[in-house]
Amino acid sequence: MEMTLWGTRGSLATPGPDTARYGGNTSCVSVRGREGTIVVLDAGTGIRRMAATIPASLRRVDVLLTHLHMDHIQGLGFFAPLYRPDCEVHIWGPASTQASLQARLMRYLSPPLFPVGLRELPCDLHLHEVDDAEVGIGEFRVASAHVCHPGPTVGYRISDALGRVVTYLPDHEPALGALTFPSLPRAWTSGGTLAEAADLLIHDSQYTVHEYSGHVGWGHSSLRHMLDFGSLVETKHLVPFHHDPGHSDLDLDRLMTEAIDDFQPAYRVTPGREGMSFDLR
Amino acid sequence: MAATKPIQLILARQLASCVAAPILLMDADGTLVFFNEPAEAILNQRFDETGEITGDELIKLIEVADEDRKLIPPEKRPTRVARVERRPVSRTVWTRTPNHEWKHLQVSTVPLVGESGSLLGVMHIFWEI
Numbered sequence: 001m002e003m004t005l006w007g008t009r010g011s012l013a014t015p016g017p018d019t020a021r022y023g024g025n026t027s028c029v030s031v032r033g034r035e036g037t038i039v040v041l042d043a044g045t046g047i048r049r050m051a052a053t054i055p056a057s058l059r060r061v062d063v064l065l066t067h068l069h070m071d072h073i074q075g076l077g078f079f080a081p082l083y084r085p086d087c088e089v090h091i092w093g094p095a096s097t098q099a100s101l102q103a104r105l106m107r108y109l110s111p112p113l114f115p116v117g118l119r120e121l122p123c124d125l126h127l128h129e130v131d132d133a134e135v136g137i138g139e140f141r142v143a144s145a146h147v148c149h150p151g152p153t154v155g156y157r158i159s160d161a162l163g164r165v166v167t168y169l170p171d172h173e174p175a176l177g178a179l180t181f182p183s184l185p186r187a188w189t190s191g192g193t194l195a196e197a198a199d200l201l202i203h204d205s206q207y208t209v210h211e212y213s214g215h216v217g218w219g220h221s222s223l224r225h226m227l228d229f230g231s232l233v234e235t236k237h238l239v240p241f242h243h244d245p246g247h248s249d250l251d252l253d254r255l256m257t258e259a260i261d262d263f264q265p266a267y268r269v270t271p272g273r274e275g276m277s278f279d280l281r
Numbered sequence: 282m283a284a285t286k287p288i289q290l291i292l293a294r295q296l297a298s299c300v301a302a303p304i305l306l307m308d309a310d311g312t313l314v315f316f317n318e319p320a321e322a323i324l325n326q327r328f329d330e331t332g333e334i335t336g337d338e339l340i341k342l343i344e345v346a347d348e349d350r351k352l353i354p355p356e357k358r359p360t361r362v363a364r365v366e367r368r369p370v371s372r373t374v375w376t377r378t379p380n381h382e383w384k385h386l387q388v389s390t391v392p393l394v395g396e397s398g399s400l401l402g403v404m405h406i407f408w409e410i
Contacts, residue, residue, distance in 0.1 A: 184294075187286060
């Protein structure tokens, strides 16, 4: 399967010359299988460009939302398949006791925030509320589990028939409340099973250690926590993701180099940049 | 591979590790999956040594009695009520483990229900009277 990063920025779209290399679009990743299945992870502003690569012949596409914070759904109204009557669009997202997934999405996809309402979309739309479970989507198996981030939030583990695994945890604070991190086994760590031995782990890397100390409980990881988590779950390849909007390309070059040099991970680390692709053979 | 506990249990364990009140955490099947250091005085066991304790083992490990020190049957213990009937229980009890004295405790037992409505576990908080 092939993964492409269409938006790597966290919290707020941050276009401009200072962020051109890592990218300014918010979270969106596509996963394409060898048999043609296309799964889209999150609908941040990166989804608009991603949608332009979907072939006109495709009759089904699945969008897996980790949660409904604005930076993960802002691009949804610009996802071209939603306007194709010949296309099934399946949107998956975490359940809430307060309102259905449809009702929560309609808060954004309705006037005055957006001119087109969810009910007016011409595609064949299916909404699915996900829990801690596993489902089949085309040629993939997709496991979801709630993870540590404010409000209902899930992470996803996607496996193909060859056993290749990509895990997506873009907004994740596994160290929250831990006296030291990591001190507990994977079974007692948020996202532990989802990311176990993943061939590719796309993970929150929003803060420096210093920045994290001022943002405990905001739902994100420091670079150090991300690297510790990568070791705990024994990933093979880690992709730092969800970059802070205040970090320029030069900042990220320096912060990533310092963190990786200091930690010396036993696995590969490739800081996520918009447009980057990974082919798991 | 060992499945990761529900995030609600993970966060409850982190909370239990940081407070002085004895806290027991059970999963949806009734297995005692964690108890903090203050709770070791109630069970007369250390979690580091016992690990998880099944519901059947727990019934043998600790007696739970009412104000008259009449044993409360397993199906009426706060644990079972919270788990099966999915409602909180707050009451006083006497507890005793083998070869130890009775302890007089106030217990509040709360079912942990997730956003999807499924029961994920039960948290017990104790106060010694």
